[in-house]
Amino acid sequence: MNLAFSAEEKAFAEEVRGFIADNLPAPMAAREAMGFHAERARVAEWQRILNRRGWAAPSWPVEHGGTGWTPVQRYIFERECGLANAPEVNLISLSMVGPVLCRFGSPALRERFLEPILRSDAWFCQGFSEPEAGSDLASLRTRAVRDGNDYVVDGHKIWTTDGHVADFMICLARTDPEARPQAGLSMIILPMDDRGVTVRPIRTLDGDHHINEVFLDGVRVPAGNLIGEPNTGWTQAKYLLAHERTHNAYMGMLCRYVARIPGLVDAEEAAGLPAGQAEALRRRHARLAIDVEALEWSVLRVLAAEPGARAAASASALSVRGARCLLRAADLELAVLGPQAVPRFGPDDGPPLPAGATAAAPGRTTQYLYWWAATIFGGSDEIQRGIIWNAVFR
Amino acid sequence: MDFTLSSEQAMLRDGARRFLESAGDKGWARYAELGWLAAAVPEDAGGLGADVADMALLAEEMGRALAPPSFADGAVLAVRLVDRIAGATRRALLSGVMEGARRLAPALYEPRRRYALSPETRADRSGGGYALSGAKVLVADGEATDGLLVSAALDGGIGLFLVDPAGPGVERRAYDAVDGSRFADFAFHGAPLDPAGLLGAASPEILEDALDEARLCVCADMLGGLERAMEMTADYLKTRTQFGQPLAGFQALQHALADMFVEADAVRSSVFRALSAFGGDDRSRRRAVSSCWVETFGAAKQLAGMAVHLHGAIGFTEEYRVGQYLRRAMVAERRFGDVEHHLDRYRTLAG
Numbered sequence: 001m002n003l004a005f006s007a008e009e010k011a012f013a014e015e016v017r018g019f020i021a022d023n024l025p026a027p028m029a030a031r032e033a034m035g036f037h038a039e040r041a042r043v044a045e046w047q048r049i050l051n052r053r054g055w056a057a058p059s060w061p062v063e064h065g066g067t068g069w070t071p072v073q074r075y076i077f078e079r080e081c082g083l084a085n086a087p088e089v090n091l092i093s094l095s096m097v098g099p100v101l102c103r104f105g106s107p108a109l110r111e112r113f114l115e116p117i118l119r120s121d122a123w124f125c126q127g128f129s130e131p132e133a134g135s136d137l138a139s140l141r142t143r144a145v146r147d148g149n150d151y152v153v154d155g156h157k158i159w160t161t162d163g164h165v166a167d168f169m170i171c172l173a174r175t176d177p178e179a180r181p182q183a184g185l186s187m188i189i190l191p192m193d194d195r196g197v198t199v200r201p202i203r204t205l206d207g208d209h210h211i212n213e214v215f216l217d218g219v220r221v222p223a224g225n226l227i228g229e230p231n232t233g234w235t236q237a238k239y240l241l242a243h244e245r246t247h248n249a250y251m252g253m254l255c256r257y258v259a260r261i262p263g264l265v266d267a268e269e270a271a272g273l274p275a276g277q278a279e280a281l282r283r284r285h286a287r288l289a290i291d292v293e294a295l296e297w298s299v300l301r302v303l304a305a306e307p308g309a310r311a312a313a314s315a316s317a318l319s320v321r322g323a324r325c326l327l328r329a330a331d332l333e334l335a336v337l338g339p340q341a342v343p344r345f346g347p348d349d350g351p352p353l354p355a356g357a358t359a360a361a362p363g364r365t366t367q368y369l370y371w372w373a374a375t376i377f378g379g380s381d382e383i384q385r386g387i388i389w390n391a392v393f394r
Numbered sequence: 395m396d397f398t399l400s401s402e403q404a405m406l407r408d409g410a411r412r413f414l415e416s417a418g419d420k421g422w423a424r425y426a427e428l429g430w431l432a433a434a435v436p437e438d439a440g441g442l443g444a445d446v447a448d449m450a451l452l453a454e455e456m457g458r459a460l461a462p463p464s465f466a467d468g469a470v471l472a473v474r475l476v477d478r479i480a481g482a483t484r485r486a487l488l489s490g491v492m493e494g495a496r497r498l499a500p501a502l503y504e505p506r507r508r509y510a511l512s513p514e515t516r517a518d519r520s521g522g523g524y525a526l527s528g529a530k531v532l533v534a535d536g537e538a539t540d541g542l543l544v545s546a547a548l549d550g551g552i553g554l555f556l557v558d559p560a561g562p563g564v565e566r567r568a569y570d571a572v573d574g575s576r577f578a579d580f581a582f583h584g585a586p587l588d589p590a591g592l593l594g595a596a597s598p599e600i601l602e603d604a605l606d607e608a609r610l611c612v613c614a615d616m617l618g619g620l621e622r623a624m625e626m627t628a629d630y631l632k633t634r635t636q637f638g639q640p641l642a643g644f645q646a647l648q649h650a651l652a653d654m655f656v657e658a659d660a661v662r663s664s665v666f667r668a669l670s671a672f673g674g675d676d677r678s679r680r681r682a683v684s685s686c687w688v689e690t691f692g693a694a695k696q697l698a699g700m701a702v703h704l705h706g707a708i709g710f711t712e713e714y715r716v717g718q719y720l721r722r723a724m725v726a727e728r729r730f731g732d733v734e735h736h737l738d739r740y741r742t743l744a745g
Contacts, residue, residue: 003667290688295660
């Protein structure tokens with residue numbers, strides 16, 4: 001047993017903090033801190049800054065542009081970026097498509113996509129979910145049919161984050177209709193500017209636009225766009241999930257909340273929040289901070305664990321607790337803001353703010369509402385509980 | 395970082411589990427020969443000098459097995475107090491503890507003073523020795539002990555005294571705790587102590603630091619108990635049949651158990667975190683222990699209570715073992731400060 005960050009890890013955290021302090025543009029951080037979804041241009045600018053330092057793709061193998069960091073270093077990097085209000089990078093491209101291409105992709109696909117992803121010139125969305133295939137992903141109906149040297153893709157994808165700004169979709173489609181549900185799937189890359197692709201925006205509860213539905217109508221792509229062997233898509237999807245076991249804990253975001261709430265309580269108390277209520281809010285904050293401390297060590301335990309059923313259960317526990325903590329954190333912030341949390345602010349509403357609102361208010365309600373989505377995406381809490389039952393108890 | 399047990403730690407755990415399974419709550423007599431009473435004693439006093447991770451590992455197994463909960467008092471806290479505070483008598487007292495010849499019981503808390511460590515119990519100089527006046531409560535092993543470690547005001551500071559629980563001027567009231575363990579309260583009516591009764595000078599900080607290792611052991615004990623209660627519940631759901639199928643086939647019950655896993659996993663992480671803080675600075679360590687206490691006992695009753703609930707009526711019987719974990723939680727959570735106390739301490743220590 002060795003339960004301490006090593007001297008190298010502490011030095012690494014210093015290095016990351018220093019780099020961010022020197023390179024993250026202040027307006028970008030201020031905008032990110034508000035809590036609205038980051039638009040592609042802002043995220044791409046940050047990713048290019050990271051890429052110049054060689055830090056755009058920590059989860060890739062070194063020979064393809066990765067950093068060679070340990071899992072703990074990758075976690076430290078994610079936490080420091082979160083704390084510093086750096087925009088979240090395009091996870092679909094950098095944490096999903098990249099690793100899958102590195103592991104399963106042909107040399108031609110790697111050649112074509114890896115470098116553009118690192119440069120933020122190729123932007124991906126994920127085409128997994130469908131109207132009839134949410135939690136039951138394996139029942140998806142989108143089909144990719146071989147036609148000469150091409151595949152022709154027809155189907156209907158939904159909840160597609162960044163579908164409206166992406167250049168490509170990594171699409172999970174059925175290539176063998178006869179096989180059992182999981183066995184007949186493949187991952188295939190589609191260009192979003194194909195005339196068979198129609199993107200329709202979905203406005204969400206948080207008042208923002210980040211997800212879409214995507215109609216695929218006879219989208220013709222070269223057979224080489226299919227990743228790996230046909231009908232191995234489910235294996236690739238499982239590889240992805242095993243690859244990113246701790247992201248759903250949202251530690252960077254949680255650290256950000258824990259760090260900034262005390263200052264907000266102080267400011268509100270100075271502006272007239274009664275002392276007894278301020279005290280009650282500070283106690284809630286301390287209670288949250290303690291849970292986040294435990295969650296951080298759950299992340300470290302999962303990162304240190306050998307992959308396996310038990311680690312999968314702990315990763316699912318992280319996801320459930322992460323979403324719960326985010327909601328508590330965001331709700332605590334709303335409680336601190338009080339009546340200032342009532343006005344609706346859109347992503348483009350800058351100052352002047354409605355009378356009485358502090359600059360801290362915009363984005364708070366948006367973010368609170370968004371964290372309800374965290375109880376759903378990446379496997380709903382109920383799916384996670386099922387994983388835990390099967391892995392630990394059954 | 396490496397969270398896997400070393401081979402020595404795995405041996406310690408496996409050996410403890412085997413022994414405690416058969417010993418039930420009668421094991422203390424053999425703790426000495428197993429070396430468990432020497433574990434926390436530093437090597438320079440003839441002990442094993444085990445680190446806090448090993449102590450927590452033992453405590454975890456004791457919690458699983460519902461072993462006497464006073465290990466944290468008699469084998470951790472008492473040892474730390476004597477080690478830190480006692481002068482001339484340090485080695486002799488520690489030897490006595492290690493050999494099982496002496497059973498020391500810390501008596502730090504006082505009636506109606508919650509968890510305050512600045513004593514109102516006082517020692518007045520009297521005829522070359524001392525006269526002890528005041529009262530102490532919640533003394534684990536207060537019935538079996540042959541030596542109380544009493545904190546008392548002395549000359550404007552705090553002294554730690556070794557007091558014969560059967561001596562003149564000492565009044566003992568023993569009672570059952572909710573979990574069936576035995577506690578005692580003590581009143582001191584000018585109890586005469588000879589000069590050697592004063593072990594040495596203490597301070598709230600010294601007492602807190604000695605307590606912190608014991609606190610972590612209490613948390614680890616609870617963690618072991620909660621994980622065992624969860625296992626028992628899963629086993630029960632798989633064997634109990636209703637509506638023509640095992641209860642484990644019902645998703646509502648699967649998810650209830652999964653939620654218990656989520657909570658218990660967080661407690662385990664918090665214990666690891668606090669263990670790691672023992673390698674760091676004072677403030678971080680103290681804060682991490684309070685954080686761990688809040689995390690552990692913020693969840694303990696709900697977890698143990700759900701283990702009872704998921705068993706149905708059989709879980710509510712005194713005879714069925716699973717309910718003992720709930721009772722143990724109710725006592726443990728008030729032993730060395732409670733959730734409110736440690737939340738305040740955590741906030742006070744914020745840097």
